[in-house]
Structures are given as structure tokens and as C-alpha cells.
Amino acid sequence: MTHSTTVKQKELFGHPVGLYILFLTEMWERFSYYGMRALLVLYMTTSALGNDPRGAGLGWTDQEALALYGWYTMLVYVMSIPGGMIADKLLGQKKAVLIGAIVLCLGHGVLVLTDTWAFYTGLGLVILGVGMLKPNISTMVGGLYREGDIRRDKGFSIFYIGINLGSLLATLIIGLVVAEWGWHAGFGLAGVVMVLGLINYIAGLKYLSHVGDIDRHSNDENEISYGELFGKLFTSKKQLFISFVLFVVSLFGWYKLGWAYGLLFVFLTVITALLMMIYKELESQVFKDRFLVLLLSFIMVIIFWGAFEQAGGLMNLYTESNTRRVLFGWEIPTVMFQSLNAGFITIFATIVAGIWAKRQLKGKEASSLFKMALGIIIMGFGFLFMVFAAMEFQQSGSSSMIWLVLAYFFHTIGELCLSPVALSFITKLAPIKYASLMMGVYFAATGLGSKVAGIVGESASEFGEYAVFLGILVFTVIIGTIFIFLLKPLKRLTHGAEDNEREINDDLTEGFELADEKIN
Template sequence: MSATTLKPHQKELFGQPIGLYILFLTEMWERFSYYGMRALLVLYMTTQTIGDDRGPGLGWTNQEALALYGWYTMLVYVMSIPGGMIADKLIGQKKAVLVGAIVLCLGHGVLVLTDIWAFYTGLGLVILGVGLLKPNISTMVGGLYREGDIRRDKGFSIFYIGINLGSLLATLIVGLVVKEWGWHAGFGLAGIVMVLGLINYIIGQKYLIHVGNLTKDKDDPNEISYGKLYGKLFKSPVQLSFTVILLLASAYGWYKLEWGYGLLFLFLTAIASLLMMIYRELDSQVYKDRFMVLLLSFIMVIIFWGAFEQAGGLMNLYTETNTRRMLLGWEIPTVMFQSLNAGFIIIFATIVAGYWAKRQLKGKEASSLFKMALGIIIMGFGFLFMVFAAMEFENDGSSSMLWLVLAYLFHTIGELCISPVALSFITKLAPVKYASLMMGVYFAATGLGNKVAGIVGESASEFGEYAIFLGILVFTVVIGALFIMLLKPLKRLTHGAEDNEREMHNDETEGFELADPKLNN
């Protein structure tokens, strides 16, 4: 079939489906809005109500701000689970992304207002919008590729560049906008760019005709009934017993902690029960083993983001108060340091992806599990530089911003080994009918990591930054090393899900040359 007779959704650009670039741009603008908001949030909440050039903040303590930051960033991702369910059962992934983008536009628009009700309402709408958009757009990326297509990992890496290009632009521009026009101008800018993302997604629908559609055929083996799964729970003694134990633990958490934690524990109990029933209903041991190793990999996800997300919380506050930020007579806005991570990703994303692809084609260890465990270790070593920064601050009363640059560099390399890889790993191992749900569970694990980050950041007021940074360093390196030690038995549980990618690459490239010459090497 010649290129001129290809339908829009069949066309490629640089060896990848054009639909990838539509999703790339949509996610780029959505991440601009999210990371712009994320970079401002803690600083806005801790700024005093008077006497700041950027306008009045909320005047909260660091501990109060980090607590809300943890809840907000957690809920943004935890809502991916109902977002995935809604897509799977009601409207499909494609429409879920559309609705999510619209809600996000509304949320950022409300945040322009200065009233406290607008602050909470805007955050709530952003949480709902991201919950619908985030898991489903990532699942759509996976749907662009056939099973075993080696371009999948590189496609996710390209998609990941879009995420971080949005983050880079946000953290470079929003900080300057806030410095010139105030906090709410920064919130408004996030809303404007989200409208751009929505427009791009609507225009690009012709390239996405074949992915993200809802299947309503009752005879379809991929049809899901969550109600029936929960109903079968009462006929499954083992799963029911675990559910009762989790419910009792949730009630205890509600009593001992606060109602927010009680609701969170109840929600997690409901999800855990559903996952247990899905595992029970899978019709082969291969699927069950893959499902189990996927859930185990989410432990790494929670730990990674629990450490990494200090960037928007504790490290952000540390940069504001303890770091020498003068460069050639100009004080660099704190928000702009958030751009280091995104900038490094854009520089190193294809380099890291290419390195792993070459290792894989040479038959060397390059499994997703190995990459993820190594990513935790590399990211953990980034906190070694924050330990040095805290030591310098204790001695001199301030610390060099060079430590921050090195920390963000190591955090970025670690992120590139785990985050895009985990997204691709889910699309390889998750049962097809539960693809959106499992992507939602992944983002929920990310959200739990964000909450852990907030809790750890709050403890700095009691233990100090030095102890927190050192503790994160030791813990992450130990956990990463433990997963590497368990690599062989965990890989056996995947039953060769990644083993055929090299052969598929050879088969795919025998008949035609990819548009990007670099992808033919």
C-alpha cells in the first residue's frame, strides 16, 4: 500500500504513528498547566498575606502547606482509578480525555479568582480533570502499537518528552509571570495553555480513529462488569477475609488519624478487593503471574515518587530559604529550579532510551524490572548531593545551587529509567480488558508516592533536612538493590512478555525502512 492511499490514522512521522504526536501535544499542554500549578502551590500557600511583591499568599506554615500539597498531588493521581473505570465502562478512553481536558480548563479558570473558595474549588476540578485525562491518554499511546512492536518503548519515551517539555516551559515561564504580575496570573496562564491542549486534541481526532473507542458488545470477551466482580467477593472466602481485615484497618485509621485518611483507606480497600477478584477471575496462570508482578512493580513506583516528589515540596522550600540563588547579579526565582528536571529529561530521554534499546538488541539485561530498580538507586543517589547541601547550610548558613543541579540531574536519569518504562510495562502485562484500570492503578500508586512525599517533607520540621535527605538516600538504594536481587524470579513471572521484542523488531524492519534512519540502527 503506497503512502498516498494510507488513511490518516495509518500514517507515520519519523517512524512513529502521527497519532503519537497528537497525544504528545495534548499531554504537553496538560502537563504545562499541572506543573505550573505544582511549582506555585507550596510557595503560594506559605507566602504571607501582606508584604510580598508577588501578591498576598495564604500565610500557612510549611507543615500545613506540605500536608495539603501531599493530599492534592495524591488525589490528582488516585482519581485515575475511577477515571480509568469510567473510560472502560461508560465513555471510552478517547471521550474521557476530552471531558478531562474541559474540566481542567474550568479548574484553572476558577483558580484565577482570589477567594479561598475558588482555591479549593479550582484544586478539586483539576483533580477530577487529571483523573479522567491522565490514565486514558497514556493507554491510548499503548494502543497505537501492535503487541511486541519494539517501537513501543521509544514511542513512550517520545511521549514522555512531551510531558517534560510542558513541565520545562511551565517552570521557566510561570515563575517569571508570577514575579511580574502575581500568583493568580500564573494560575491563569496554566488555564490558557490547557485550552491550547484541548484544541489540539479536537483537531487531531482523525489520527486517533482506531484507538480509545468504547466497545459495548455484550458478547465481547473484553466486556467488564465491576458490579459482578464485587458480587463474587461474597463467594470467595479468602478474598472476603482480606477485605474484612482491610475494612477494620480503615476504621482504625479513621479513628486514630483524621477523616481524610479514613476515606482514603476505604477507597484503597475497595480497589484492593477489586484487584483480588480480577486476579481470581483471570483464566490462566500466565495472566495471573503477570498481573502479580505488575502489582509488585507498583511498590517501586510508590517508593520512587515518594522520594522524587520532594522536588515540589521540601526541596522547593529548601531552595526558597536555604539556597544562594544569585547568578550574575540576578536572583533566580525558586520556581525556575523546577525546570532542571524537565530540561534534563529533554536532553537525556532519547539517549537513555537508545542505550537500553541497544543493550536489548545485544541480548544484555534490559528488562523493565531491571530498569525500574536501577532507576530507584540512581534517583536515590541524587539525595547524596542534598545531604552535602544540608551540611554546607549548617556550616555557612546557605548552600550552593550546584548541589540542586546535581540532585535534579540524578533524579532525572532515575526517572527516565522508571517512569516511561513503567507506562510501557503496563501495556505489555496488563490484561487487555483491564488496561485503563491498571493504568489508573499505576497513577494511583504514583499518587500514594506523592502523599508519602508530603508526609516525609512534613517531618523535616522535626528531624531536619539533613536527616530526611540521608534517610531517603539509604532507603531508596536498599530497596532498589533488593529488587535487583529478586530480578530472576520476578522475570519468570512475566512469562517472556518482553522476550519477543527483538524478534518483532527484526520482522518489522525486513519489509520496510522506518522514516527516521536512527530507528533502523
């Protein structure tokens, strides 16, 4: 890929102007995504008779709505893998982001219509659009800076603000719009802001002229042909046998669970085969050990998001039906509770970063694996407050919203320990030539976690919210604790990947720089 290494770029506040173009594009894209995410389950479970002041919904059961919610949130992220590959090999990131933004506008536009076909078509277009845009716009941010440019971390911190600002604005505003004008006005608002993002991106392309294109004449030794890897699969007996067994399991899943799960299992079989061939082709045992640790860390990612994504699913439904939401005589729209996460991130990101910095300066344990495991435990304890909420509901028929506030607070602290650290961990352990693919696999793991969240949420119709919240609490604490016990052998397998970092490592530095941006 070509980068802006030889061309003088226009700058604003010490950074390339292109950064702010990408900042605004991502902000509006995240507004549209999180706005849609906050409405989805509530819209599907609202009566189709039109007796709700927000208008007619689809009239689905909670179980049906959570099932589709799981598929939707999973596919949005799983599509990052083909989206990244298409950009790498065919279009370049710049064109991929443009196409993704256009498809997103079409998707949200279709969702304004009230027909059932429009609902499914709109969701499908949003999935495709995010898959093209999400994995590639972050890559373009990195391409704005020369290798070794000390401003790069700060640039990503500014970009990160755009993500959370979009989420915060969406969850604060879109609930009020729906309460006043109905569901499809909310869907329409998501489309309008995505059009703003598209206009901003097109207008700013002149500031992105040297980033995000494919270098057709490059002979970069780090480039890899995925076709060659799959071709070698047929000469590797063990890997081929494992892939065949997984494919047979996929066909069985297709037969027993339906075509959707069958396709998912086939997709996972393909990705597993690719990862096995990458492992086999790695040049040294050091790289192979690091690769295995990276894959194990993705287990934590799946489990974390499997619990965390209850926010848009089961916790959203619980807020709507079981929570006293009246404050000073005004009933707070359910969707607005989704803004707590983004708001807490804005407030506590620098505090969490500071705590880790002090631990590291004192020589205490502050490795990425430790942070991620602790993040799962902290997030899991957030469900303790949902257990208290469910207990109060069983006793009195409703529960206080303070339990939701506390739950979202712990979820956010857990997210700050795991999410940015996991992204940084990938760049430390993934072989250079496979770094983009592994970033896509990370997003796919996030998506699988979202699907797990839907499946777990569905079980509430059978076991009840109390049992589900308690089960998530116990399971996450156990898994996080297991990884902490395995910390020493896992760190040995990284072969000192984090030993030679600066006193304050990259993800902590990003936190401090995020604080600087907020203060100034």
C-alpha cells in the first residue's frame, strides 16, 4: 500500500488534515451503527398493532429478537475479514471506505420503509457497508503518518474520540427522536448522519490522496497470497484432515440447526484452515508460540463481548420492561441508558490509563494478558448489580435504575482494560505480513462474541433474567481467573514481546494523550 511518506501534507493542530476527515467519517458511521444497535431489539419486540406511542414494531418475542440481534451484531464484525481482504487485494482502503459508506447510506435509507422486506434488506446492506468501512478506515489513519512518527499514537487517540463521540451522541439523541416521531424516524436519523459522513469523506478525499491505494508495482516481501496458503493445505495431511473433519461438522450443523448456522460453521472452517496454514508457514518457533498466544487471547475477546453485548440485547429489554426510569417526573427513554458506556469511557479512560501507568512504573504486573483477564473479571462483576436488579424486581415488580448505572460503569472499566489493549497486543505478536488479517480475525472474534451474547440472551426466556445474569457473573470471573493463573506460561510463550517497550507502553500512552485532547 502507498503511504504519505514523500508528500508534504497540510496539517491542522499538528496533525494531517486527513485525520480529521477520517475522524468525522468514523464519528457519523458509529452514530448510525450505535443508534441502530440501540433501537433494534426494542423495535422488533414492540407490538405490530401500532398501539405503542412510538409506532408499530414487528411484534416478535424476546427470544426471536435476541436471536436476530446476535446474528446482526456478529455479521457486522465478521464481514471485516472479507472487507479487509477485498481492500488489500482489489480496491485499496480508500475506495473500500467510500463504497462502504455508500452502501451504509442505502441500508439506512431502506430501513426508513415500514415493509418487512425493507427491514431485512436494510440490515443486510448495513452489514455489508460496515464490513467494507470498519477494518479499512483505521488502516488509513495509520497510513497518514510516516514510519516512526511520534504523532501516530496521538492521532489514533483523536480518532478514538470520534468513535466514542458518535456512540454518545447517537444514544443520547436517537431515543428522544423515536419517542417524539417514532421508530422509523430513528432509522431515518441514522441514515441522515451517515449521508453527512459520506459527504464529509468525499469532500476530504483531496487530503487523502496519498493513503489507502494499492501499489500495483510493489514487490513487498511481506505481501502474501491467501490462494497460495489454501493451495498448500492440500499438501499438508494433518491440516487437511482437521479441515475435513470441521467441514463435516459444518454440514451436520447445517442439517441439525439450519442453513444460517451451517454457513457460519463453513466460514469458521475456512478461517481455521487459513490460521493453521499460517502457523505451519511461520519461520521460527518464536513466531509460532506468539501466534498461539494471540489465538488464545481471542478466546478472552469472544467471552468478553459475549457478556458485554448484553447491553444492546437482554439488558436493553430489561431496562424497557422492568426498570423504573422516571427521574424528576420525566421517563427516560430506554435507548438513552446506552449512552452510559460512551460517557463513562470519556470520563474514566485517562484514570484507568493512569492506574496502569503507576503499576508499571512500580514494576508491578501490567502485561497485556493480565489487563485483558482482569478486564473480563471487572466486566463480569457488573452483572452482580444486574443480579441485584433482578432480585429487586422479583420482590417489588420493578427495579431501580441505579443498578443499571453501576453495571454499565463496571462494564466500561472492563472494556478499558481489554479492548484497546487487545488491539495493541495484535500489533505486538502478529507476524508483520499477517497483521491485517489478524486484525480482521480480532473483529471476527468480537462478532462471534456478539452472537454468543444473543444466544445467552435468548436463554432468559427459559431460565429468567436472574439466572442468566448470575451465570454470566460466575462464568466470566472463572475464565478471567483461569487466564491469570496461566499468566506465567503464556508470557513465556510471547518470548519477551513486551519486554522492550517504553516505560509507559503504547496503550497507556494513548490514554494519557486522550486526556490531553479532552483537556485542550
